[in-house]
Amino acid sequence: MGQKRAREPKAQAAEANKRKKAAKSDAASSDDYGSLGVDDLNWKEVAMPDRMDDAEGFFGLEEIEGVDIIKQNDGGVQFKAKAGKPTKSIIKPPSEDDGDEWAGFSDEDSAKKSPATEKSPAATEVKEDKKSKKDKKKEQNKAKKEEQNSKEQKPKEQKPKEQKPKEQKPKESKAAQSQSIKAGLSFAALDDVEEDDGVDVSAWDGLNLSPETFTALSKMKFSSPSAIQKASIPAILDGHDVVGKASTGSGKTLAFSIPIIEHYLDQRGKQEEQSDKSDKNKSPIALILSPTRELAHQLGKHIGELIANSPDTNARVALITGGMSIQKQQRQLATADIVIGTPGRVWEILSTGTGLIRKMQKIQFLVVDEADRLLSEGHFKEMEDILNALDKHQAGDIADMDQEEEEEEPSNRQTLVFSATFHKDLQQKLAGKSRWASGDMLDNKESMEYLLKKLNFREEKPKFIDVNPESQMAIGLKEGIVECPAMEKDVYLYSVLLYYPKHRTLIFTNSISAVRRITQLLQALQLPVFALHSNMAQKARLRSIERFSSPTANPSSILVATDVAARGLDIKGVNCIIHYHVPRTADAYVHRSGRTARAGESGKSILICAPDEVVGVARLAGKIHSKKAKKADDSDGPSKKIPLESLDIDRRVVARLRPRMSLAKRITDSTIAKEKVNTEDNWLRAAADDLGVEYDSDEFDQSKGRGRGRGGGRERREKEASELSKGEMAGLRAELKQLLSQRVNIGVSEKYLTAGRIDIDALLRGEGNDAFLGHLDPLTF
Numbered sequence: 001m002g003q004k005r006a007r008e009p010k011a012q013a014a015e016a017n018k019r020k021k022a023a024k025s026d027a028a029s030s031d032d033y034g035s036l037g038v039d040d041l042n043w044k045e046v047a048m049p050d051r052m053d054d055a056e057g058f059f060g061l062e063e064i065e066g067v068d069i070i071k072q073n074d075g076g077v078q079f080k081a082k083a084g085k086p087t088k089s090i091i092k093p094p095s096e097d098d099g100d101e102w103a104g105f106s107d108e109d110s111a112k113k114s115p116a117t118e119k120s121p122a123a124t125e126v127k128e129d130k131k132s133k134k135d136k137k138k139e140q141n142k143a144k145k146e147e148q149n150s151k152e153q154k155p156k157e158q159k160p161k162e163q164k165p166k167e168q169k170p171k172e173s174k175a176a177q178s179q180s181i182k183a184g185l186s187f188a189a190l191d192d193v194e195e196d197d198g199v200d201v202s203a204w205d206g207l208n209l210s211p212e213t214f215t216a217l218s219k220m221k222f223s224s225p226s227a228i229q230k231a232s233i234p235a236i237l238d239g240h241d242v243v244g245k246a247s248t249g250s251g252k253t254l255a256f257s258i259p260i261i262e263h264y265l266d267q268r269g270k271q272e273e274q275s276d277k278s279d280k281n282k283s284p285i286a287l288i289l290s291p292t293r294e295l296a297h298q299l300g301k302h303i304g305e306l307i308a309n310s311p312d313t314n315a316r317v318a319l320i321t322g323g324m325s326i327q328k329q330q331r332q333l334a335t336a337d338i339v340i341g342t343p344g345r346v347w348e349i350l351s352t353g354t355g356l357i358r359k360m361q362k363i364q365f366l367v368v369d370e371a372d373r374l375l376s377e378g379h380f381k382e383m384e385d386i387l388n389a390l391d392k393h394q395a396g397d398i399a400d401m402d403q404e405e406e407e408e409e410p411s412n413r414q415t416l417v418f419s420a421t422f423h424k425d426l427q428q429k430l431a432g433k434s435r436w437a438s439g440d441m442l443d444n445k446e447s448m449e450y451l452l453k454k455l456n457f458r459e460e461k462p463k464f465i466d467v468n469p470e471s472q473m474a475i476g477l478k479e480g481i482v483e484c485p486a487m488e489k490d491v492y493l494y495s496v497l498l499y500y501p502k503h504r505t506l507i508f509t510n511s512i513s514a515v516r517r518i519t520q521l522l523q524a525l526q527l528p529v530f531a532l533h534s535n536m537a538q539k540a541r542l543r544s545i546e547r548f549s550s551p552t553a554n555p556s557s558i559l560v561a562t563d564v565a566a567r568g569l570d571i572k573g574v575n576c577i578i579h580y581h582v583p584r585t586a587d588a589y590v591h592r593s594g595r596t597a598r599a600g601e602s603g604k605s606i607l608i609c610a611p612d613e614v615v616g617v618a619r620l621a622g623k624i625h626s627k628k629a630k631k632a633d634d635s636d637g638p639s640k641k642i643p644l645e646s647l648d649i650d651r652r653v654v655a656r657l658r659p660r661m662s663l664a665k666r667i668t669d670s671t672i673a674k675e676k677v678n679t680e681d682n683w684l685r686a687a688a689d690d691l692g693v694e695y696d697s698d699e700f701d702q703s704k705g706r707g708r709g710r711g712g713g714r715e716r717r718e719k720e721a722s723e724l725s726k727g728e729m730a731g732l733r734a735e736l737k738q739l740l741s742q743r744v745n746i747g748v749s750e751k752y753l754t755a756g757r758i759d760i761d762a763l764l765r766g767e768g769n770d771a772f773l774g775h776l777d778p779l780t781f
């Protein structure tokens with residue numbers, strides 16, 4: 001028998017949903033009980049004919065088939081699947097969640113969903129009591145927001161070039177508003193303090209934030225805004241384009257994300273209505289571009305946390321980076337509120353011509369994170385394509401794009417450009433202090449200037465906010481330098497690592513091959529080390545970061561990386577950065593070093609420097625510390641000193657570590673050489689097969705040996721290394737293992753030990769630096 005009922009009015013939908021969710025678990029076992037409640041059933045809306053003169057009373061009718069009614073003793077009714085039909089066929093399915101949202105750094109989907117994902121509809125089966133509190137809070141917040149909204153007008157609706165900034169809110173309305181926020185906060189925060197142990201966030205009061213954001217900040221324990229947040233958030237909320245410069249780790253992500261979420265909350269009613277109708281009609285509010293995949297993932301995680309901690313905020317984040325399934329990302333993008341991605345993949349997806357460009361043209365915010373990098377290297381073509389697509393006149397697909405070189409109109413969106421470093425030229429242009437080059441932009445293609453134009457700010461001059469013009473480096477950062485012979489970098493690196501046990505350390509090199517070699521070398525020395533470079537598969541990259549950064553990871557974990565990890569990565573508890581190779585640019589030094597001493601913490605950055613690198617280091621440090629150096633020069637007379645602290649590694653340590661290092665190097669060189677020979681061999685064999693000739697590796701090696709050019713010595717060494725037998729390798733490993741099983745003795749004789757002049761108990765308790773035996777002065781750094 002088919003059953004019909006009147007559809008719940010919208011106001012009751014939330015309550016009904018709640019009941020449905022609670023009923024879900026019962027429903028799962030309903031085969032045992034045999035009966036279901038009205039809200040457990042999979043009601044279908046009754047379709048109305050297009051032409052029906054008087055449909056009143058019929059709209060909203062719902063029906064279900066395959067159901068029998070069971071009358072209860074109390075007069076109520078229950079429902080049951082008709083005989084022969086599975087109960088499953090009549091139960092309302094769980095809310096839709098395709099599980100596409102980003103699930104954190106983990107490769108496994110199930111256990112470790114990201115906060116953003118946890119907020120997805122299917123995952124919102126929260127406890128009843130929490131939910132009802134949230135409903136109450138939502139109503140309070142909504143009323144508050146409506147009150148606020150009636151007092152202020154967002155500027156984003158109208159924007160001729162000169163106009164811009166949102167009409168300043170009248171003073172008294174701001175005060176009234178802040179009072180109303182506090183009133184809202186007093187309810188919301190009270191609830192959450194009980195549940196979530198939040199912190200006092202009154203220091204954020206002047207920033208015109210919603211009660212939802214206050215709650216999120218409280219839960220995230222961000223008691224006060226950082227300088228860049230304090231300066232940028234009001235400017236962005238007022239509708240300005242913003243160029244923000246602040247040191248590494250100073251909270252730039254939230255400086256642009258909070259206003260985006262505020263905008264989302266403002267628009268929520270509308271968004272929810274849209275998604276009720278169809279996700280197809282939904283367009284994202286923000287596109288955030290990042291130079292690396294890891295940074296994009298991290299941005300997703302950070303924003304996801306903000307969303308997850310913000311009551312009743314279900315903004316969807318789509319992560320669009322290479323190395324992941326393109327189809328999945330396409331689906332995510334279609335329903336996203338916030339899109340975060342790397343330019344290459346974002347363009348790859350937009351250019352599929354499935355109407356996504358049209359959606360992206362409606363974004364309210366374009367964020368260019370690590371802007372100096374995105375605008376000046378590597379990503380040029382994709383950035384150009386994306387920016388062209390965002391502003392092209394007729395909505396259409398890619399085919400229209402070539403005719404798009406006409407004068408562009410100012411965009412409706414806000415453009416937010418952030419970095420810790422802007423080269424002087426870029427900075428001046430962004431700040432509107434230097435003129436754009438005249439002439440046809442087409443002649444000027446391929447230049448950063450061309451891209452800057454393409455950013456198409458809505459304002460003539462974006463607001464340039466530089467919160468630390470004096471120094472680019474984080475306040476808690478100490479910078480040191482270890483000078484050593486060129487051929488001894490490995491042993492000095494190892495020494496520094498042993499000097500700082502229980503330090504989570506990030507080692508930067510300038511090449512992928514160096515990452516591979518150093519990782520293997522440190523592995524051979526039994527250190528907990530992971531690698532990160534751009535030739536690794538995406539999953540392996542994320543796995544390395546996760547293993548290195550996990551709170552449960554070994555506190556002495558080491559990550560060896562190229563500059564792919566230099567920008568933006570926010571890994572808690574990184575204590576030490578080691579530059580194994582001197583960075584190629586001053587900006588790279590700033591960003592690498594910025595992986596430590598973040599969010600007000602302290603940290604160390606140490607350059608390992610060979611004699612022929614000293615000049616380069618001096619130049620680099622001079623650029624970064626020009627103001628500091630100038631001040632010192634003014635007071636102390638001319639100084640050519642590198643403004644980094646020189647660290648003296650005890651020579652005894654280096655001497656005692658050499659035997660270990662030499663064994664580890666032989667093992668590593670041999671492993672790498674064997675891998676190389678195998679790869680070469682396979683390649684040559686395949687090439688010979690293609691040519692239909694016999695391949696004889698010995699003959700080939702002999703012919704190679706005849707050359708006397710440069711690199712012959714290296715080839716010979718590689719060949720020798722690759723020829724170490726399994727037995728020889730095992731012998732080397734055993735010898736190294738034996739050395740590693742002992743502490744490095746830096747001057748304690750047996751006589752000394754037995755004479756009781758050493759605290760054996762303390763040693764056994766593992767106090768002090770347990771890598772060494774004997775007294776070692778710690779590095780005063």
Ligand SMILES: Nc1ncnc2c1ncn2[C@@H]1O[C@H](COP(=O)(O)OP(=O)(O)OP(=O)(O)O)[C@@H](O)[C@H]1O
Nearest residue numbers: 222224225226248249250251252253420568570599
């Ligand atoms: N107001 C705040 N109070 C305390 N911690 C904060 C605050 N805002 C952000 N943080 C934390 O500071 C850390 C650094 O933030 P974020 O990654 O945004 O820095 P950043 O300025 O973008 O750095 P980078 O230039 O290296 O990309 C993060 O762990 C973040 O959670």
